[in-house]
Every structure is written in structure tokens, then in C-alpha cells.
Amino acid sequence: MESISASGHPPTSTDEEHGVEAQGTERNPQTNPMPSPPVVPTKKRKEVESRSIVWDHFEKIRAPPAEGETEGPVVEGKCLYCAKIYKCESKKHGTSSLKNHMNACLKNPHCKDTRQSLLTFNASGTEASEGVLGTWVFNQEAIRRALCEMIIVDELPFRIVEGNGFRKFILVACPRFQIPSRWTISRDIYQIYLDERISLKKLFRVSTQRVSLTTDTWTSVQRINYMCITAHFIDDQWKLNKKIISFVPISSHKGEYIAKALESCLLDWGIKNVFTVTVDNASSNDTALGFFKNKILSWGGSSVRVQYMHMRCIAHVLNLVVQDGLRYAGPSVKKVRDVVRWVRSSPARLKKFREIAVLNGVEAKCALQLDVPTRWNNTYMMLNTALQYQRAFEAYENDASLNADLSDSIPNFMDWLSVQSLVHFLKGFYEMTVRISGFLYVTSNTFFSEISDLGCMLDDMVNSVSTSKKEMGSHMKQKFEKYWGDPEKMNFLIFYANILDPRDKIEYMPAQFAQLYGDEKGKSCFEKVQSSMVLLFNDYTATYHVQSASPTVQSTQSEPVHSQTSVGKPQARMKSQLKKQRMESGGSSKETDLQIYLSEKLVEDEENVDFDVLRWWKVNSD
Template sequence: MSTTDDGESNPSRNELEHEGSSGPLLPSPTTQSCEESDFVKKRGEYKKRSKAWDHFHVKHVNGVRHAICKYCEKDIAADPKSHGTTPLNTHVAKCPLNPKNKHTGQATLCLGETETLEGEVKGALISWKFDAETIRKSIAYMVIVDELPFKHVEGRGFQYMMRTVCPSFRIPSRWTISRDCYQLYLDEKIKLKHLLKNNSGRICLTTDSWTSIQRINYMCLTAHFIDNDWKLNKKILNFCPIASHKGTEVGKAIEKCLLEWGVDDILTFTVDNASSNDVAISYLQGKLQNWEKAVLGGKWTHVRCVTHIVNLIVNDGIKKLGDSVDCIRAAVRYVRQSPSRLKKFKECVEIEKIESKRLLCLDVSTRWNSTYLMLDTAQRFERAFERFEEQDPYMLQELENLPTKSDWTKARFLVIFLENFYQLTVTVSSSKYVTSNNFFTDISHINGILIEMTASDNEELSSMARSMKEKYDKYWGKIEKMNMLIFISSMLDPRTKVEYLEFVVCQMYGESDGTTIAGLAKDAMFELFNEYKMLNPPASNSVSHASSLSSESQRSKTTFYGHG
């Protein structure tokens, strides 16, 4: 019942429909069914708000709603009471047939850095595209090269940096990175095995062993070889603990490593002068002969380390001036022991107006090159040390002997004298270029320096030079103790050739012995040439071709000796 503005009452719709009926007014069955159908209609036409539905068709199976992918037609349960839209979004992002997931191959140009053969880093325009697998490998490479802990990837700073640089990259855990590092090692090992197997030249090995502070014996084995592209390679094959430093144990450890890598084309083993290494090399020579891979029966397989011999020679000389070196070493150590002392020393340097950007460095008594660097730096600050002694009254009380004028004078002579040996050590220790062709030149240079210093007017330097010359003659004074490959590599150098060898050996060993040594070196080179000729026969089997090669070789040998 409704009321009009005039106050009259008008019957409602239901009252008109049921006019004349008795009892209360109730909704008819028709009216109830209409209301229920309207409710169902509303639920069925409820608008789907998730964008994932744009990629799916809806299908009802046994009263359960399913979503069918428009691209790959994959069936995914999507009942609103039991499932959300997360599975749908995940599938859309990974669906292989989704056009938006296909990479167009378009890379991004960016300014990167490239390293030249000379080691210089230059900018270059490169293309880049996101690759999660490559990023993970680069992180494993970073952990290995920079010697970082695996948990570095879980640090807040690293994760913040990665989120800033590449937000779409999922940072792996420390356990994943540890597996990536090991997998990177296995991949690189396979590559190196392939390189060693297909390498056309022979391999020269260098090994050394030592004992750690935990009293564990370790050995390192390094391979040097020239690949098919004529590039010098230096690869560490093994770094492992060994039972002891006995020669047999070292030899067996090297043999096991060679078998693991499948390497048998060995030319030389370079070791220091420990007696145990002589036993190890003898053991390995026998194994190479059993493998039928020894050149000339392993006659020149054993090469003594040049830098180690130089270290022994110089250490004998430094002992002659031990008191002066000890005084300067103690003064340097006293200044470096305290930050306040070092600060006061720098003030003395400024007052004395010493223009040197070097800093005082400590040395290791067993490494003469570090002693050379310590003396070379300290002698530049002689005036600063004198002023520091005046300003620090405790220095005289703590040190027994302070450096005197005589000590500084001896240090200067020693620095000048040792500079040649230091430069020689740096040159021979290089690994980015071949050094064997310079060994003989360096050895002869040392001999000339020692002879010159032996005749010096300074009695102390002369005595030191004589002591060093005795040690020199122990290793390089006789031809029987030298490896012929040292002479052969010098003769093959186009800058020196045979004439230089003959001239130098005559200067070193005298005219008679020098001529004999030069002849032995020539015979050794042709013996090595014939060995390689037998190991690598020519491809053609024709008799005429072989005879022509033989006659040409004989003519070359005759010419070689004639011009020698």
C-alpha cells in the first residue's frame, strides 16, 4: 500500500494481483523462481579481474571449472573455491607457445671493456642480452678468481648490487654457487685435456714442493707448451698433498697426475737443486722410456731451475756483508713496528726533503730479491734515518747496533751489484713469453759480472764476488753439469746463432775448452734434429723425396759447420 500526495491510498502491485484472496499476502512460486534465476545469473556473469584470464578459455568438467590455455591448450584446474590464479600466471610466463615469451634475438648494445694481447684494457661496443646461466657462471668465476667465500653471494651488499644491476636475475644460494664452481672446474679441465691432446708440440713441466704451517706436504705441477697457434701457454695441472718430500714419492705423484691428464709427450722437467728431485727425475725418465715417449732416452729431461741457482749464488755473497745488512734490516723493522714511529719517520723524510714515493719494506731472509728491494729502498732514506735516531731516544736502547756511514756505503755497493741479478731473476721468471733462448746469455752475463767484481779494489766486494764465483762454478763451471738444451735454444735464436755461442764459450772457458764445448753443442743439436726426424717421418714415402731431404740435410750440416 502506498500513499499519494493527496492522502489517498493506492494498492501495490502484489495487492492488485492477489485482490480478492483471503489470508496473508505471500509471494507466488513464479516470483520466487525469478529471483533465484536472477541470483544465478549475477554469479555466472561475475567479471574476472585477473589478467591471466585473457590467455585462457573456461571449461566446466564435472562441475569444476578448468582453464584451457589459448596457446598450448594445457588444462589447469581453476575452481575459485580451491585454486587461485597463481598457477595461471606461472603458466603464462613460461608457456613456450606464448608469443610474448619468444625472444626476438634483439641484443642490447653497451660499452664494454676488452683486453688486448699486450694486456691493455680498451673500451669497445658490444652486444648483450640477459642470460641467467651466463651470469651464474660469471659469479662462480668471480668467487674462484678473487678467492671469495661461497657465502659472499648471500651478503646484503652483493644482493643489493645485483638487484640494482639486474633485478630479473635470481641470486643463487651458497650451495648452488659451490656446485657451480666445481662444475666450472670440470668444464675447464675438459677443455684443457682437449688442448693438451691436440697440442702439436711437447710439454715442459715445472714442479715444486713445500711444507705448510700445518705440517702438510704439497706439490704443484705446471705445464708450459706452445699450442697450434704458436701461443705460449702456462697451465697448472695439479696442486695436491703428497706423502713426503722423498724423490720416489714426488715421482709417483707426478706420474699419477700425468696418467690422469693423459699427458706423455714430455720434453723436460724443471726442478730446483734438492737431491730428492734427482731421484724423482730418474724415476720419471724410466717411465717415459717405458711409454716410448722419451726424447733421446731422456738424456736432457732434467733441467735445473736458473732462478734457484741464482738464489743460492747471491745468498752466499750476502753472507759476506751480513752485519751491515742486519743493522739496516733491524732499523727498518723498528720503524715499521709502530704507526706512530712510521708517522714520525715520514715527517723526517719531509724535513730532509727526500723526494721518493717508495715506502720502507721488510724482507724475507731466505729470499734475496726481497733483501735487495729492502736495501734499495732504505738507502734512499739514509738522512731520514739519521734524523729519526736523533728524535727517538728509545731506538738506541732497543737496537744493539745502528747503521753507520760504512754500513750505508756497503749497502749502496751491494744494491748496484745485485741489481743485475735482480733483473735477471725477473726476466727468467716471466711466463708470458719464451725465456729458454736467453738462458745462456744470462748465464754468461753473470759470469762476466762476477769476474769483474772479483778484481774490484773494494776488498769486501771482491771477497763476496769470489764466494759467489765458487758457487757459480759448482753448477755452471763445467760442461758436464749443464743441459745441452741451453746451448741449443741459444743457437736457434736468430739474434745469436752459432757464432755468438762459440765466441762466448771461448770467453768463459778458454779458447781450447770453448771450441770443444761449441762442437759438442752442435753435435747435440743435430742429434736432437735426427731424433725428431725419426719421430715425425715425412708424409711422402717416395725414395727420391727422402733422398733429397737426406742430401739437403747433409749440405745444411756441412754449411753449418763450415760457417760455425
């Protein structure tokens, strides 16, 4: 029912606008009360902080604040580098002009379009490039790849990119670099691995690169058998490369499983030109290399070169020789090991020992270390360090707890003399192990010289007046003769590599053979080495001669010969045919490269100068 006004007519629009107030006046508030609407307070809009990147390079200039406001709106921006001012009021101008100037400002060091190149010193990590002046241009992808390489080389965790310290460092060093997440870094590193794998596969497939392999197997604490295969090769720049091409679990340490793992790895990489495979002296490796040689022959390998494929690890044999002698080193080594273990077993003892060392004027910089008994070079380092702290150990003998725990195992003066003599004796073997274990440089050219030195050292031990040293030397000599006593059981590549050293060639080899195996046996062995090396050289010459020859070249060379010898010169025709047969078989009337090399003078070996045999061959092959 419509409401009716006091005059009896329906209310008009004017009445409706004021009807609430009029009716509220006429009606009884007790019968029909009408509450007044609540008053909503006006809220000031919250100011949002500007998120534009331009304010990292501009200073905000604000207008005078209005009544009731603390600060006015931003109307202009002043460049932090060149002090130019641009309008930037949000409703009229915006920040487009500021962005354009930020990218074009000549004084902005973070500008992508800087017209003048920045000078810097190249820092590629090599000594040859140090101090070379160059130009620097910001490249997001290059810095990102360098970051991945840093994580790979230094073995850092992926989450380093999310650390506050790293982010602060990048903000100061290169603010424009956008730091990727650890998930992006992991994908980038995996992509680097894939790219390097593709390029290495291309090198192995396209080039006739000879590859030497080293491999070993072991069992982890989880009882899982693993196998690692490393490829060593010389690239076209005459640089030695070392690449791990396989790291896989294997089901067993038996020879057939090792051979299958080698085969699948080489098929995956496309490697067929295998030079040598270096393994330790386990019997399973002999079986594996037997299977593997047959596989190489089926791939088209030369039978002459296959017989030189199995190479026993020189460092492993040396370790067995010295380890066999250390068993008869006497009780002095055990006493020193026990007292070192006792001092290191407690932080309080180690602290007291250091204080005693300082009081007695011990200037040793290396800390005490405990050896692994199965590694003789580790034992040598333990004894050598302990000798430097001899005065500290002698001053520590009065300690009551030491005498209570090691009453019969405290080394006395005679024990220290025995250890000193043993360290002096082991030093030569340790330095020899360090030399032949290098992988950043070629070591095969020194193997025969090292074996000769080892034989002389063992002979001196056997002829020593000291009973203990003589006993050790006799046992080490037996182990030495087991592997290197018969040259027929050795890989002749050890001798060939020594001949290819321009400092030695064959000048000293007859005397070395005579010293190792006697005059008669040494002479026959030297003659066999010479004849076998000529056969190997002829095999390589014939192989690469066939590969380098082409039918077009042969036809162009043979046509003039027939035209000149077809009329009235039968002897010339016969000589031409014999010469052609001799050239095809790898022979020549001239001296071979091997004969020319052996006839040249020796390279003088300067003292205190490291001779780079690869660099020498590179210079002389150009």
C-alpha cells in the same frame, strides 16, 4: 521429556524458532536462567600486498574507495615505459594482460623479447678488443658463469653473492639477473673445474703436444708434505699456457715417492710426450728424475730426447749464487735491518718516523719493509727502500729510545755508503732474476745470455779493488762454477734455445763459450753443441716423418718409380732405392730446415721493443 507449550501441544517449527524468547519470558529467571549468546564483531579481511612481478613495471590505478575504506581496489595498471593502461581488476581481468604487455613493450629495457639489439662496447679484458662496438643480449647463464669466473680470478669468498652491497649493485646494473646462492655458486665453480679438466685432458690425449713440467715439494706448518706439478705448453695458436695439473700430499720427500707422484699424475692426464721437467737442486730430485726417465722410455719415449729431460731451475741456482755472496756483505746490512725492525715494531714509532720523513722532504712512495734473510731479493728491496728514507733515519738518531735500544746498531754515514754500493751491485742480479722468472712469456731463449752476463759480472767482482766486493765475488764464483762451470754437466737445451732465437742463432756463441770456459775448452764445447743439436733434430725428423707417412701415400709414390725404371735403367733403380732409404732414415740430399734456418740473416733487435719469439716462429712457420 519433551517440553510442552502453554496450550498443551508440542511446539511447532514456528514455535521452535521463537521458543527461546517465549520460554525465557514464561520461566522464572531465578530457577533456570538462560544467558544471551555473545555478539561476534565482524572483522575486515586483512589486505595482502600484491606479489606479482608486473607491479615493478606498472603503476597501480585504484577505484574510488567505498564507505568506511581508506583506498579502493586496483582496477587498472599504467605501464611505466609507454604509459599504456590495461584493466586488471582481480575478479574480472587479472594481471595476464599486464604480463603480456610487459614482455612485449618495446620501451621496456628489461624485456627478454626486445626486438632491437642493444649496442655496447666489448669488454673482454684485452687491449685489442677495447673500443669495439657490439651487441648485448641478456643471458642468465652467461652472466652466472662470468660471476663464477670473477670469484675464481679475484679469489673472492662464495658468500659475496649474499651480501647486501652486491645485491644492490646487481639490482641497479642488471635487475633481471637472478642472483644464485653461495651453494649454487660453489657447485657452478666445481663444474667449471670439471669442464676445464675434460677439455685439457682431450688436448693432451688427442694432440701430439709436448709438455714441460715444473714441480716442487715442501712441508707445511702442520708437518704435511705437499707436491705441486705445473704443465707448460704451447697450443695451436702459438700461445704459452700454464696449468696446475696436480696439487697432492706425498708421504715423503724421497726421490722414489716424487717419481711415483709424477707417474700417477701423467697417467691420469694422459701425458706421455714430456719435454723437460724443471726442479731445484735437491739430491732427491736427481733420484726422482732417474726413475722417471726409465718410465718415459718404457712409454715409448726417444732415448735422444730423454737425456735432455732433467732441467735445473735457473732462478734457483742464481738465488744460491747471490745468497752465498751476501753472507760476506759486512755488518752494514745487519745495522739497517735492525733499525728498520725497530721502527716497524711500534705504531707510535712508525707514525713519528713518517712525520720526520715529511719534515725532511722524503718523497718515497713505498713503505718500509723488513726482509726475509733467506731470500736475497727481499733483502735487496729492503735496502733499496731504506736508502730512500736515509735522511729520515739520520734525523731519527737523536731519539732517546732509539739510542737506548740500539746503541751499537745505528747505521752511520759509512754504513749508508756501504749499503748504497751493495744495492747498486745487487740491482743487476735482481733485474736478472725478474727476467728469468717470468711465466707469461718464453724465457728459455735468454738463459744462455743471462748465464754469460752473470759470469762477466762475477769476473768484474773478483778483479775489483774493493776488498769486500772481491771477497763476495770469489765466493759467488765458486758457487757459479759448481753448477755452470763445466758445460758437460749442463743441459744442452740451454744452448739449443739460444740458437733458436733468431736474433742470436750461432753468431755470438763461440765468443760466449770462449769467455766462459777459455778458448780451447770453449771451441770443443761449441762443436759438441752443434753435433748434438743435429742429432736431436734428426730424431725429431725421423719421429714425425714416420707418424705423418701413410701406406697409401707410399704405394702411390713407389708405383711410378718401378714403371719408369724397370726396363733398361738399373742405375736409376739403384738410385731410387738409395733415395728411399735415405728419406726413411730422415736424411735428404737437400738442406734441412735447421741448415736453412742457420744460413738466414739474423733478426735485428730493436731497442726498447719487446721481442716475441713465439710470434716470430708463428709468422715464419705459416
